[in-house]
Amino acid sequence: MSELKKITYREALKAGIREALLNDDRVFLMGEDVGRYGGAFAVSKSLLEEFGEDRIMDVPLSESGFVGAGIGASLAGMKPIVEVMTVNFGLLPMDQIVNNAATLLHMSGGQLNVPVVIRMSCGIGKQLAAQHSHSWEPLFAHIPGLVVVSVGTHEDARGMLHTALEHPDPVIIFEYTSMLNLEAEIQIDAGHTDISRAKVRREGKDISIITYGIGVYKALEAAKRLSEQGIDAEVIDLRVLRPLDEDCFIKSVSKTHRALLVEEAWASVNISSEVSARIMENAFYELDAPVKRLGGSEVPIPYPLHLENASVPQVEDIENAVIKILRP
Amino acid sequence: MKNKNNLDPEKAEKLLFQMLLMRKFEEKSAELYTKEKIRGFLHLYIGEEAVATGIIQALKPEDYILATYREHAHALARGVDAGVIMAEMYGKQEGCSRGRGGSMHLFDKEKNFFGGNAIVSGHLPLATGMALASKKLKRDNITVCFFGEGAAAEGEFHEALNLASLWKVPVLFVCENNLYAMGTALRYTHAVQEIEKKGPAYGIESKAVDGMDLLKLMEAANKAVEQVRSSGEPYLLVCNTYRFRAHSMFDAELYRDKTEVEKWKKRDPIPKFRKYLLKENLISEAKVQELEKRLNTEIQKAVDLAEAGTWEAKEELTRFVYSENPVS
Structure with a gap:
């Protein structure tokens, strides 16, 4: 170590x-x-x-x-x-x-x-x-x-x-x-990042939270809270948004059979849209629940803090969305 | 023996042949366009040949050239084979861009010919950056960037000139002022119509020259190139010229008067140069006739090469979206 x-x-x-x-x-x-x-x-x-x-x-x-x-x-x-x-x-x-x-x-x-x-x-x-x-x-x-x-x-x-x-x-x-x-x-000696690969940031068996950027630590925090409730979430950091490392998240979804896609970008036509489509194309029969997306609210982000916070997914939103998928 | 314009018979013949080749090559291209051998946009340089000829004769092979989408002549002057250019216009893989670019996107890296750029003014910042690289790498080559007066209305013209002057990099900006940005005349597009007045605003020495007279162009180009090379700083040369043909093959020329075109045709740079050479005994009538003959052979050879060319396989469509060796 x-x-x-x-x-x-x-x-x-x-x-x-x-x-x-x-x-x-x-x-x-x-x-x-x-x-x-x-x-x-x-x-x-x-x-x-x-x-x-x-x-x-x-x-x-x-x-x-x-x-x-x-x-x-x-x-x-x-x-x-x-x-x-x-x-x-x-x-x-x-x-x-x-x-x-x-x-x-x-x-x-x-x-x-x-x-x-x-x-x-x-x-x-x-x-x-x-x-x-x-x-x-x-x-x-x-x-x-x-x-x-x-x-x-x-x-x-x-x-x-x-x-x-x-x-x-x-x-x-x-x-x-x-x-x-x-x-x-x-x-200290972590070395250089392979920018052709996504990365599993936390292994889990119940659901794949697929995200990138700011979403990574938020998803990890949500996964930590969920583990206290008996839910074992896997967290995937897409890391490279083009070209997507499809193998990584298809493998994960094939294992967990559920997916929540999280990002700050506006919800329509975002990275999650693409990831979702690829899951449908490649792992549809692996799914036990519909893929769910949590994206940014489709507004120009406003100034007041409470509205700014409401514009993008927060840890609680991720937590709640996972619970809703797993315990409908 | 060189005459007062620094011309000897060998150079005189080369330059005349080059301009004749440009003219004939494009006349042939227009003919092939009507036969649907060449498709897409085809922008002819006819009338403006002295500009590319005059500037490029002043350069060394290691100097970088960037041009616009009206660049057949520049590629020819740089020594790209006429057949390879014609094959490119046919869309054949024997073309200088593998047939993928067509008329507007001629590239030949080995000859330091960087396009073939069809976003007006988009290549000016590239030129500044290439000159910056030459400076940083302590190379002694310069960068020459051709563009039309229409480009000088774009923000990128002003940004590129400011950066080039600020950084003191060896780039020669050559404005080919043919008076029309597509179909809109200079007087409707520039508040200050003397493009050469825009250089000094950025601390760049600028000069305007008669773009219909090869001798005047050569003199101005030799001086400008020499100055850029020795000072390492930018220079703006405005060549006032005129295109005799329509903007592209789709243009009905509603925006200009036929008499105006006829008036400019009287200043055709090619007969003017030929007449001068004959008068100065730098070339003989017999030699001119021989050149005409060689020209026909050359054009035929180019067309033959294009005709015999092959199509890139559909399976190769996505090659070179990314490099084939992802990590260098």
Whole structure:
């Protein structure tokens, strides 16, 4: 058993970036306020002092421009980490991401690789209202050519960037604003994340709770409470939202015969919709109960705390939904 | 022996042949379009040949070129084989993009030809990023980015110019101002119609040049390329030109007067250059006739290659959505 270390999600992300910069000279970080400000969420604090302004580049507010430049730099041999402050600003460079990053390899007949990594913070923060709170992983996961991953744990916060940078195709990494100060213990030598695989975060036999991102710790907490009531829930962290690791959740559902799908993104046409469809296609006869989804309320997320909380699934909601499936 | 315009007979012949090839190749393409051999969009460069010729003759093979969806001529000037381009327009897998891109998406990585970009202005940030990579990797190549005056109304034009100047990267922006963004005239799309006035707002040296005169273009291009190469900083060259043909094969040209087109045709860059070469004794009538003959052979060879080309198997449809070796 290796040594455990207590670390915040923010520190874990920073450790991942720092390791990447030390590991390969072609890696550089660019984004709004990543340098002198230290990162809008203080993730890259002090990296400018350590690595200098060629490798930690503050950029103007021109998301389309600098994301496109990151894509261009990756075409010409660099390994850029492009930070888009939050996914809410992530629609401005959507043209670059869809029409260039995701398209060039196929459209050029396999000639042009785009090994860019784009990090975006995502999900509700603390009462940041409708233009700073959304979870738009499904918008990006819709696009073939992108690898879309979600950082649901501290272990992945530190270990995912390395693998993403090794990937020859564009990788979009979603990180979660509300988890930044969260502390957890991780193994010092936990290593790098396999970004082609989902991960069983808790084994159980009664139901599969399939989730990602913020949902992971919430589902684990719900599973803990449920265990006190004699319910043994399995928790799957999808981790990679495109291409989905179907084998992992089909195997789990085939074992537990029940599934609850949880995420913060708007409920219609989200990741759970896709997971649900795949369960129907591949494991319909394994099911003992209909698949149930718990998604975000379909509203622009409002400012007041009680309404913000009501906009996304909470631990109690997960707990109640599981009980309803198992003890109708 | 070089004349005062730095031309010797060998170079003179090469340039004339190149422009004739561009013209003839596209005339043939239009004919093949009516025979439904070429489908989709087909945007002809006829009338604008001096621009691609004048700029690309000033470059080294290691310089990166990005162009628009009106890029057959640029690919030819860069040395992409006419047959390979024609095969691409036929949609055959012998084409430079495996037949997947067609007329608008010619790519040849080995020749440092990066498209074939059909989202207006979407490739400008890529160009800035590629130049940034050259700077970071201490390569001495430059990036040249062609775009129309329509692109200069897009936000990405302004973002890309600002970033290029801010970062001091070696990129030559070449505006091919043919006066019409599809069917909307410059005077209806730009409050300031002299595109060259937009460079200095970002601290970029800019110049306008007669885009119908190869000699003037060569002089301006040689100077601009030399300056970008030696200073490592961006430059904006606006080439005022005109397309003699419709925007695409679907365009009834309701937006411009036939007399205007006829007036511009009198400034056709190809007869003008030929006449100059004859006058300067840089080429003989006999040689011109020989070139015409060689031209016909070349075009026929290209069409033959395209005709003999094969279709990519349907089973390969999803190849290169992602790289075939996922972790490099």
